[in-house]
Amino acid sequence: MKLIYENSLCGLDVLSDWIKEGNIAIEESSDGVILSNLDDEKLGDYAHWTIWIPDIFPKNVQIEWDFKPLREPGLCMVFFAAKGRNGESIFSSKLAKRSGYYPEYHSGDIDAYHISYFRHKYESERRFRTCNLRKSYGFHFVTQGADPLPPIEDVRGVYHLKVVKMEQNISFFIDDLKILEWYDDGLEFGAALTDGYIGFRQMAPMxxxxxHLKIWDLDSER
Incomplete structure (x- = not known):
């Protein structure tokens, strides 16, 4: 495996070239960048945002980052293997403009896998916490695992998150604990996704x- 992208995420300018969809509040921190929303939560599902790394990544990747929840309720999500439904860039002018509204991502112009890993937005999610993996286009729920992340008052330090996509196998880990695993057979929910873009999403008022974001190409040697 070869490290192909690294970003400490320390400083206000570290996201300057990332593609922002929705209104994001960015705060500088010596320990990483702090993200929240600028829009009033009264906008409901239109107050949320998504942000993308502007590079396309290979089909077999490992994505790692450190995460610390600071305010809830809210929800956090990672997208990967994202491309336009006809294989084009998700930033193509041929696609409808996106603003952070969730249906634009799961039932719009793009295909992607996405994992929601801090699901503390709604009462039902806080009562029984899980991490969910979905495949889009189509909002297909494919698997889930128990979420070990605590409520804000019990957070101690940062949590190390890792997504591994190797061929049609997808795994997700928190602090090296395997949370979920799924094999995409390329049949039930359409062809397995390959290369694509990586992005992050939050639901207000998270x-x-x-x-310490790192992305590895699992096909390449060091």
């Missing part, structure tokens, strides 16, 4: 700190 506030969280991100740091």
């Amino acid at each position: 506030k969280a700190q991100y740091s």
Whole structure:
């Protein structure tokens, strides 16, 4: 495996070239960048946002970052293997403009896998916490695992998150604990996704700190 992208996420300018969809509040921190929303939560599902790394990544990747929830309720999500439904860039002018509204991502112009890993937005999610993996286009729920992340008052330090996508196998870990695993057979929910873009999403009024992002090409040697 070869490290192909690294970002400490320390400083206000570390996201300057990332593609922002929705209104994001960015705060500088010596321990990483702190992200929340600028829009009033009264906008409901239109107050949320998504942010993308502007590079396309290979089909077999490992994505790692440190995460610390700072304010809830809210929800955090990672997208990967994202491309336009005809294989084009998700930033193509041919696609409808996105603003952070969730249906634009699961039932719009793009295909992607996405894992929601801090699901503390709604009462039902806080009562029984899980991490969910979905495949889009189509909002297909494919698997889930128990979420070990605690409520804000019990957070101690940062949590190390890792997504591994190797061929049609997808795994997700928190602090090296395997949370979920799924094999995409390429049949039930359409062809397995390959290369694509990586992005992060938050639901208002969530506030969280991100740091030490690393992305590895699992096909390449060091």
